[in-house]
Amino acid sequence: MNKSLKLIVRIALLVVLVPLIALAVVGSFKTEGENSSIREKVIIEHSDSVMYVTVINDPADSVILRTPSEELSVKAIKSETFRTLAAKMYSTVTAPHQDGVGIAAPQVGVNKRVIWVMRYDKPGKPLELYVNPKITASSSSMIPGVEGCLSVPCYKGSVPRSGKIEISYISLETFRPVTEIVDGYTARIFQHECDHLDGILFKDRADTVYIDEAWAAERKEFEARGYFKKPDFLD
Numbered sequence: 703m704n705k706s707l708k709l710i711v712r713i714a715l716l717v718v719l720v721p722l723i724a725l726a727v728v729g730s731f732k733t734e735g736e737n738s739s740i741r742e743k744v745i746i747e748h749s750d751s752v753m754y755v756t757v758i759n760d761p762a763d764s765v766i767l768r769t770p771s772e773e774l775s776v777k778a779i780k781s782e783t784f785r786t787l788a789a790k791m792y793s794t795v796t797a798p799h800q801d802g803v804g805i806a807a808p809q810v811g812v813n814k815r816v817i818w819v820m821r822y823d824k825p826g827k828p829l830e831l832y833v834n835p836k837i838t839a840s841s842s843s844m845i846p847g848v849e850g851c852l853s854v855p856c857y858k859g860s861v862p863r864s865g866k867i868e869i870s871y872i873s874l875e876t877f878r879p880v881t882e883i884v885d886g887y888t889a890r891i892f893q894h895e896c897d898h899l900d901g902i903l904f905k906d907r908a909d910t911v912y913i914d915e916a917w918a919a920e921r922k923e924f925e926a927r928g929y930f931k932k933p934d935f936l937d
């Protein structure tokens with residue numbers, strides 16, 4: 703092999719090997735999960751106190767809404783990021799242009815198992831925060847009831863749900879699992895929000911889905927005033 707041929711071989715090896723080694727190193731540091739967590743941290747920190755709500759008719763949002771969410775570790779629950787997420791989700795579900803009875807983290811672009819549920823079964827109907835909620839048992843009798851969803855705007859549907867459920871979640875005081883029995887409309891909200899954490903929407907379970915004209919008119923008015931716009935950093 704003459705000198706110039708050797709040089710060409712060396713350069714060719716460098717051109718092929720260096721990117722391969724670089725890819726292997728970067729790949730080992732940045733897994734898919736880590737990348738999505740970094741994106742979620744940006745969403746949590748950069749969002750206004752009232753966050754953008756993902757909607758099923760937006761292709762990028764629908765991927766988030768259809769992705770099963772991850773559980774939070776105790777370390778994550780104790781983090782500032784979690785407190786910020788919880789506070790901003792609360793501001794979002796109680797904002798006049800949203801006005802929901804519950805919200806799940808995927809609805810603000812974060813695939814983590816965090817929900818707020820309006821406790822119709824408690825005095826004053828407080829919104830309560832649940833982490834890693836799981837329905838551990840449910841009554842077999844299914845009861846139809848009307849549901850809507852902030853991520854499926856202007857639509858409602860009749861959805862059969864269990865009348866009574868057992869839920870478990872992580873206590874935010876002891877960080878240990880707690881079990882509770884819930885029934886009535888609150889049980890319906892829990893089932894709807896827990897479904898979100900598995901990428902399921904009410905319309906997947908509905909017997910009938912229809913447009914709620916009053917909601918559509920109200921949403922149009924808010925839209926005209928600049929609400930529901932997707933922030934630039936989410937594109």
Ligand SMILES: [Zn+2]
Pocket residue numbers: 850851852853894898
């Ligand atoms: Zn929903």
